[in-house]
Amino acid sequence: MPSLGADMDAGTLAEWMKKPGDVIHRGEIIAAVETAKGVIEVEVFEDGILDQIFFQPGQEVPVGQVLATICAPGEYQVTKAPLEAPATVAELPTVEIAKPNGPDAAPAAQPAAAPVATGPVRISPLARRMATDLGVDLNLIHGTGPGGAIQRADIEAAAKAQKAAPAPAPEPVPTPVPVVEPTKAEIPPKVEAAPPTAPAPEAKKAPDYQTAMRQAIAAAMSRANRDIPHYYLETRIDMSNAMRWLAEENTKRTIKDRLLPVVVLLKAVAKALTEVPELNGFWIDGAHQISESIHIGFAIALRQGGLITPAIHDVDTKTFDELREAMNDLILRTRGNKLRSSELTDSTITVTSLGERGVEKVFGVIYPPQVALVGLGKIIDQPWAENGMLGVRPVLVATLAGDHRATDGHKGGIFLEAFNRNLQEVEKL
Amino acid sequence: MNTSELKQIILEELGKVAPGADPNDLELDENVREGLDIDSFDHLNFLIGLHERLGVDIPEKDYGKLNTVNEILQYLSAVKM
Numbered sequence: 094m095p096s097l098g099a100d101m102d103a104g105t106l107a108e109w110m111k112k113p114g115d116v117i118h119r120g121e122i123i124a125a126v127e128t129a130k131g132v133i134e135v136e137v138f139e140d141g142i143l144d145q146i147f148f149q150p151g152q153e154v155p156v157g158q159v160l161a162t163i164c165a166p167g168e169y170q171v172t173k174a175p176l177e178a179p180a181t182v183a184e185l186p187t188v189e190i191a192k193p194n195g196p197d198a199a200p201a202a203q204p205a206a207a208p209v210a211t212g213p214v215r216i217s218p219l220a221r222r223m224a225t226d227l228g229v230d231l232n233l234i235h236g237t238g239p240g241g242a243i244q245r246a247d248i249e250a251a252a253k254a255q256k257a258a259p260a261p262a263p264e265p266v267p268t269p270v271p272v273v274e275p276t277k278a279e280i281p282p283k284v285e286a287a288p289p290t291a292p293a294p295e296a297k298k299a300p301d302y303q304t305a306m307r308q309a310i311a312a313a314m315s316r317a318n319r320d321i322p323h324y325y326l327e328t329r330i331d332m333s334n335a336m337r338w339l340a341e342e343n344t345k346r347t348i349k350d351r352l353l354p355v356v357v358l359l360k361a362v363a364k365a366l367t368e369v370p371e372l373n374g375f376w377i378d379g380a381h382q383i384s385e386s387i388h389i390g391f392a393i394a395l396r397q398g399g400l401i402t403p404a405i406h407d408v409d410t411k412t413f414d415e416l417r418e419a420m421n422d423l424i425l426r427t428r429g430n431k432l433r434s435s436e437l438t439d440s441t442i443t444v445t446s447l448g449e450r451g452v453e454k455v456f457g458v459i460y461p462p463q464v465a466l467v468g469l470g471k472i473i474d475q476p477w478a479e480n481g482m483l484g485v486r487p488v489l490v491a492t493l494a495g496d497h498r499a500t501d502g503h504k505g506g507i508f509l510e511a512f513n514r515n516l517q518e519v520e521k522l
Numbered sequence: 523m524n525t526s527e528l529k530q531i532i533l534e535e536l537g538k539v540a541p542g543a544d545p546n547d548l549e550l551d552e553n554v555r556e557g558l559d560i561d562s563f564d565h566l567n568f569l570i571g572l573h574e575r576l577g578v579d580i581p582e583k584d585y586g587k588l589n590t591v592n593e594i595l596q597y598l599s600a601v602k603m
Contacts, residue, residue: 340582340583343582344581344582347579348566348569348570348573348579348580349570349573351566351582353562353563353566354562355562355563394561396540396541396542396543396559397542420563421563424563428541449555449561449562
């Protein structure tokens with residue numbers, strides 16, 4: 094179970110996208126995990142064959158616990174071992190705890206226990222959540238989707254049936270209900286010992302994502318304010334050139350390909366970071382680690398409240414069009430609850446843009462273990478003095494929150510200066 | 523296409539970029555970005571949606587004329603009818 098954030102200590106396995114014996118490639122998505130940040134797709138970081146899986150959808154797994162093993166193509170053996178009790182699974186050796194930013198999704202160690210031979214319940218995360226919400230036991234449902242997958246309709250039918258037939262039926266005759274297959278556990282025992290009023294086992298409460306996300310943000314931000322000695326810098330940037338360039342560029346583009354100012358701003362941040370790499374990286378275990386790649390965590394507010402800062406990878410090497418596409422994709426997936434594990438763990442710096450609602454400047458809180466956060470306000474027409482003349486210009490206030498353990502204000506100043514310079518020469522970005 | 527059909531399309535496209543919010547609750551003279559709490563990204567996707575449904579190309583310089591449902595309706599009626 095990878096750590097998908099500094100404050101995550103467990104996740105619930107939602108779905109396996111691959112099954113034992115499947116050939117998998119680096120970067121492929123093998124599983125989906127439910128966390129405080131929604132359902133995250135877990136990628137693998139090596140090629141091979143999915144050998145054994147140790148957890149089934151619905152199980153909560155601590156961070157660092159082995160989810161599955163991957164073996165080299167030659168090593169894979171089809172094992173026909175019988176289904177092991179879950180107790181064996183719990184005894185599996187834990188492998189190293191994933192580092193906050195380590196892409197150690199695929200464990201290297203080979204646990205010795207017998208494999209789980211059954212296939213997972215085939216169900217989409219959405220349907221799974223629905224089942225939890227409605228208190229429907231997935232094991233009692235026959236999926237009618239492709240490959241026996243459980244679909245929304247199945248859940249709805251099962252929920253209806255459950256409602257129609259209260260769990261402790263007065264008649265000991267099990268009434269067969271559509272889709273739900275009664276199991277031994279469900280058939281009311283004929284013995285008197287069980288009181289007829291005994292309540293059905295309470296359905297697991299649906300996870301409250303709002304609360305979970307608030308707690309995740311609370312933990313990360315408390316840690317930031319406790320551990321990071323922040324310093325703050327602010328600069329005003331004349332955006333005339335950048336906005337003119339953008340307007341002209343956009344007249345040449347169809348509506349679908351038009352660039353939003355934020356694309357240009359992110360690119361300018363990334364280019365400035367190549368000049369001041371000290372702000373791009375982490376503070377881990379008392380040491381400053383500069384990252385070579387520039388992965389910008391872009392704060393995206395969610396409609397239902399809370400925010401996520403998924404990483405846009407390698408911003409410095411992307412063209413404007415690649416960046417526009419990457420952002421489009423990322424924002425849609427963030428809101429659609431379809432992020433990948435690397436996007437939650439890879440950010441090397443955060444950019445937050447709060448200009449949408451007229452905020453002029455943002456003094457941000459650094460997301461640990463990162464060492465800097467860039468805040469962008471609204472671009473507003475303001476008085477601007479230059480060459481002894483007073484004029485009106487579109488002005489952006491950019492701020493930098495820096496970790497004083499890693500850098501000093503002087504470095505931060507050089508960064509903001511480079512950022513400004515890049516925005517005066519957008520065509521060179 | 524009459525005005526009420528056009529209005530229906532506008533509300534549908536707004537609904538797509540603001541899931542969870544109901545565009546029917548908007549006052550016709552209310553700023554749609556504020557009323558539905560959508561950002562510039564959603565707004566652009568809304569305009570792209572209108573472009574695909576109606577085949578109108580809205581130049582960037584006209585974005586400022588499209589703040590409320592009434593304004594959008596007026597603008598599209600002028601181009602479309």
